Amino acid sequence: MDMSIWIFVIATIFVGSSATYTKGSSRIPDVYEAITYNLDLNFPEDVFTDNGRRFSGKVMITLKLKEVPDHIILHADKNYITIQNITFNDLALPQDYYEVDIETQVLKIKTPYSLEPHLNHHILINYEGLVEDNDLFGLYKSSYTDENGNKSYFLASQFPPFYARRVFPCFDEPSFKSVFYVTIQGPGKMQILFNTDKHSEEDVDYGRSKIIHFEPTEKIPLYTLGFHILDFNCTKIEGTQIPQFQVCSRKTTHPMRNFTLDIGPKLLRYYSNFTDYDYCNMMGNKNCYKMDVVAIPNYFSGGLENWGMVSGRETDVLYDPKLSSEKNKQRVAQTIAHEFSHQWFGNLVTMKWWSELYLSEGFGTYFEYFGLEELFPDWKMETHFVTEQMHNALQEDASESTLALKSISDTRDDIVAKFSPISYSKGAAVLRMVRYFLGSQRFRAGLRSYIQKNKYSSVTSKDLMQALGAEMDKKFSIAPADFQTVMENWINEPGYPIINVKLPEDLVTISQKSCLSSGEKAKVKWYVPITYTTSQDKNEFDTKPRLWLTPNEYYPTVAKLPGGNSWIILNNNQIGYYRVNYDDTLWNRIALALDKDDFDGIPEINRAQIIDDSFFLAQHRKISYGRLFKNINFIRRDRSYFSLISAIKGFNYILSTVGEESESGKSLMLTLLLMMENTYQSIPFDPKDSEEHLTALKRDAVFSFACKLGYLPCIEEVKKRFRDYVQNKKRPHRDLRSLIYCNGMRYSKNATDWDFLWGEYKLNTNVASEKEAILSGLACSKDPVLLKRFLQNTIDNPTVMSTQDTWTTFSSIYKSSSEGVDIAIQFFVENYTNIVKTYKSMLVIGDLLAEAASKVTTDQSLARLKEFVKEANEKHKEIVSQAEEAVKAAEINLKTIRDCKSDINRYLQNSAGKRSASTLGITCIVFGYYKPFTG
Template sequence: MRLPTDVLPTSYIIQLLPFIQVGNFTTDGHIDILVECKKATSSISMNAADLKIDNKTITVVDDENNTPFEVVSLIDQQTEREIITINLKTPLVVGKTYKISMKFVSILNDELRGFYRSTYEENGIQKYLAVSQMEAPDARRAFPCFDEPNMKAVFTIIVGYKNDKMSAISNMPVNKTEPIANMPGYMWNHFNPSVKMSSYLVAMMVSEFVSETSNPEFSPGIVYKIWARPSFRNQTAYSAEIGPKILNDYAKKYFLIDFPLPKMDMAAIPDFAAGAMENWGLVTYRETDLLYDPKKSSASAKQRVATIIAHELAHQWFGDYVTMDWWNVIWLNEGFASYMEYPGTDYVEPGFEMNEQFTVTDLHYVFGIDALESSRPIDFQVNTPDEINQMFDAISYEKGSCIIRMCANFLGEPVFRRGVTRYLNAHAYGNTVQQDLWKALQQQANQENIILPDTVENIMETWTRQMGFPVINVTRSYNANNGATASQQRFLLRKNPNSTDTNVYKWWVPLTYTNNFSAPAESSWLPGSNDSIQISRLPGSSSDWIIFNVGQEGYYRVIYDERNLNLIREQLMKSHTVISKKNRAQILDDYLNVARANLTSYVSAMELTRYLTNEHDYAPWTAASVALDYIDVMFYGLRDERDWKDYMTGLVTPLYNHVKYTESASDVHLTVFTRSQALNWACGKLNISDCVQNADRDYHAWMANDAKELSPNLRRLISCTAIADGSRPEWKFGFDKYVSSTLPNEKTELLRAITCTVNVTILNEMLVMMITNNSDIRLQDASTLFSNIAANPVGHQVAMDFLTNRWNEISAYFGGFQGFGGGTMARLFRSLCNRVNTQAKLNQLKKLRSDHPAELGSSKSVSQGMEVAEANVLWVQQHYDTIVNWLKSQQSVATTQPTVATTPSTVATTPSTASSVYLDNFSALIMAVLAGFWSLTRFCSFP
């Protein structure tokens, strides 16, 4: 599947004329490619897919003297290999430059890849635009090319368009505009030649969009514009303000390398498979990820816009300026951009407290995937387009960001920054492998006298060359020296007794530890060749608690001996704020997951949760909420579910009372997010009547007067509650609001809210709409709709039956639509796995997979999903009774919890109605929104 390197491109001239108003939805193209001969050959292979090439127009000439070479044949393997080969009568000469030319026609497809068409409605009129999405290997669908990231070249783009309110933009500024001969009303835009770049970064757009130009003071010397459909122009101001500020901050303060292009365009696309795409100089986004209305958009929507912009603009250096050599190390692009989301957003929005959010969004999320035996190394060999697309996953994004964060921490962040600048300068406009990054960081460490136990490369390769991560067992000696033994083992949620994996997993682990969060942490290294080390002395005395992995900067979990764990538990119960927020979150997440993996008792883990009655902070509650939500899902429908709900009511009620249902003007950013956590449990999972009644009241007031807007921060939660608690009128109102909404953020929230219904007929109707042409469910939103229905306890079986019974119809509808992270059918299947908790459902899932080996057999995400489902069934067998017995021992505690007095009514815990199921999908979704995680739309580039 790889191209030979006999000839390599140096420059392209690409002329494209898309027909988006005529109705045939094709693009007429002509291309000239200059190539340099590296090895004598009489055949030239390049990539092409779904192109109709005019064989008569193929020419190959010596660029120096214009001497033509006779073309013997064209071998067209577009279907099976996505390659065409031009065979010549005589061989090319090493060192000489040749020009390849041809005409072709490409399809302006509706698969959201290559050069494709998108639609929207403006003033009742259907509008079309043509836009590109070339990553991963889809430039070949727009024009014949050497479509591999290390075959960089200069691109000169010429785009035609109808001169009727339309415009054309590309990576570079317009150099010249002229009429198209013999086509009245059509124009050519000639764009300046690009800098040297990879084919997957080529971008162009033909549309009736309007632009908003940013204040030039925000990013001096760069013309910065935000493009959107005319009716959405009033939602571009926020992006126009923060985008250039972030770009300028990266250039002047972080990378210390000027942005090399004279302009930056950012465009909001109605139909877009990814979250966004970092095309050099023309970044494209889903509308919901670029547009923001300060009056109607939620705080989470605002944060999502900021983090995705910060992610994409980091790519302008890490990915565009310096590019990975091949897709096996796409993490060099995506991991670094995911890491940079946090400082980039923090620069323009310090009130978001991004540093506190990292662990509970990126780190804890990817732990859940990397703890599977079916995980993969960060550096993972891929070959085919399908394999390449599967690399856009949590391992490349979140794990990549986590190990970069860990590296920055043990080097020291200022040293790390300077090492990154060294790396970028050394490889400007080139391609790299991960060893190039390690080398630059090592050189910087040496220059600044940073002492490490081994080279940066040897340390970091233990994290990139093998999958998984360790759990560190800390056993204290409690003698006069107050020392400890720290040992490592691979952390697995479930060990397969039939595993054939013979790898011995060990990592270089940077250990940090403290008994005083107001003082600097102490540190040691656990070598990659050792199972354990002795730490001769810990800070404090043997009567003090010790916490390892300070700030959870390291990519590992921790288990303590029982005495130290009791000391920590006592501190949490007595005065929990003595321990940092991030480490409170770490302790909860670690213990609820090591218990799930049978490495400690669930009794120990559940005892830690008792202090939550006094916890009000975002990070600890988010960590607890996600981990406890897993237990909530496992208990669903089982005999002792009521005992579980009673215990959780005792934990959540004080938090609900603290944040209250009603928002306050004084709420800080993370208070808004914490309220979402509280109401998620109170309104949905626990049916606290005050919460449900308030939500029903507000939603019905909206139904009575749709000019009475709901709070943007509570809109989805309120709608979800009332739709689950109601019947078809409530759903129909929400659906109509979803269809008519002109606010992309609101539209996404309402799409998720309408899936909260527990009416099986309505759930089936939505699934049918998902695969119906010209329905109100866009292709890009189909996976979101399906995954939300699958996360609804009632909808889960509906979704599984729908996928089982209508597989061929669904597969035919999605056709070539892939999106990031692999095929659509694999993604739909994966979304069914999390709620499986019985053998019957597991058997149905296994049969579904075995019935469709071609679509599901080789998918990494499918393998991971099956492992999760099997582990769920095993969990119920192993842990259900333990937790039930512990819950019964706590019932006396739960019944003494104080009743929460609120206005206008008193909180009660009697189940309301059907709302008991409506928000079981919300805790996963709130994490997706707050983190930008891609995972519903995260793998995304987030390219």
């Protein structure tokens, strides 16, 4: 599944959702040799209207047993499935031979007689099913407004991690790979899409309905099964290209399919070459396998890797070259690269259990970047990887509640906790580290044998380590221990090392300490590949380890530095999954080097690393904020998108720590404004037709921040263009939209502007990325009345706002400002009953609460959350545990903030004294004249 969505949605949806999911393991005993499903589903016409939700299902499961159990254990969710009868090897079972436990979702079938192993046994289950209409899991019903203004209902599926059991009784675990024969009956005029091609079709009732028999699948993991029934059409690649590739979406979105049609086949070829396992061979000896990309108007995942039928949100798989931004284009490319790589890593070779989800998502995230390097060399995907995934992982993995890549996942709560940046970002970062210390050739050879040996099967970390280790152990000199030993703590322990670098006399020594500070976890040490560059050797930041820091070594000497201002920087291209802290002497020398015109040859990827490490070290009280600002002083002159984006992320964090509206916040904004002013002046506000991808990204990041800080020329430009939009309906350039919508709202003194943009959201039904940009823009308003109205719309207009848009709304408000967080929490608490009435699903509601809690920066909001817990204990028992979790998360967050705040304030007081009179003049202009509208 797509990383971005997990981060923003899944990770927070499920955290602490124990009220929805009862504890208790419901694992299936591993007694099956082979499983085949014959699944027959019939959806009557009324499912595609306002009212109907029922369908009839029949599943025949053919089993071969390794051992003979008393009971057959399957999964079925009783809230959705009502069993009518069960036949076991043609023998009708009395009702007391089977039962479904509503809590564990286990269907237990007593075998009627003693069974023979290694023979086929057949269980036939007839049942009535219900499609979901509250959330976006299992098989759910949703709708959109079609080109004629009519409501068009559709069904879509989202099975991972454990929602197939809502649709048919099954062995709902990733290791039970099975063959599926699927037949679906649905309305004659609609598309019925499935993992495999159509085998044959029958007409029913003169075309009113149709029955489609699909080709059987290979042995596939159940969670990659999927089907959608929608009034869509598809565009196929012309000619006889292999594999058959098509993009399917709402009819009016057909011009947006071209980009995906262009990159899709190229990516399939790239992965076929990389793995030396042709996509065409995935279905054994049958004809070359097809691939569809399906864009769904209301979908949980940005992208989902259904075998042969990648599905996703419109914003993530469709790109409109006239209306969507460059940022959006990259997002679509990344989604396709990620989901296609899963066809090999995840689908063909699957993790045995969710406890090692990184074996799927670590690879998905890795290839999301490295799969695109050949297609878009000028996008610099490796540097994107470092500033997006690596830095994100290093941040998340330092939280005391972090999990190891491999960790116990017994309950459904445990499973959902695995869908976190650890499995995705850390998984990918560790794989990248391995690639560099093994060397790219050996890394690829190892992965090729891993795929070849484990295809159609399921694996644990051991299988991956064996395959990669076989490559390393041919060359002894690569590491100080065997591969398994080197990797042990990277896989099985949470956190990562912080490498402390010291310069006693002129010898550089290093030591390691875990980023985690409490308990046994804090004592862990790793085998760390060390790369470094000094001012003398300037070895072009070679990525081959020069030495290893082993768990038993203390303060080994790395290099000798001559006096003067000679410097050393560790972790070339940030290939190692660790952070680096230096003593004051070394930091001073690095800062001096970075202040030189050409940053003394230090490349942008390492400049971004130094920025990100410095913010982290200050946040965790390992260096002072004074030190931080000295280290990153070069950002005044640095025009690299990657340096800037890393700095802006850090600045936004400390801004939310002190609060934008506080006196310290204003003083900080002025400091930042002065630091960044030259950068703002270096970028033209209006995009050129032929400009580079990274220039467009940089403009968006830099001006969004400039306007937020109150930089006058930015605000002027935005206002001019927003007026033009309101008065002359002239929409801003595609790469300026987010900036103009957001700051148009932030600096508007007129509520009718907000109403105008809300009207545009309602009217604009075709381009999903545009709708998303508008929603994020609306959330930038500083007017509490308007923000409340916005939130009110999520419960008053559930037909206008899809479930995915509700998430976007809350999420954008949380992100826009600390005031926004307070308002959203107040709204949640005051309107809880209505929110439940509208969304019913505790998945959605738990998400809204958990995400709010992670963003709390004020005592006022914490107090509100505590009050809510008290109330929930009496009135809303269903959300008590989520609310308690939320309070815990908010308390931890607030503590970090309090710790940092005084240090930031100290820095600001010191630096304010040094400011000249002229800069104080700017303060008046910035904060006096353009005081944001506050209602």
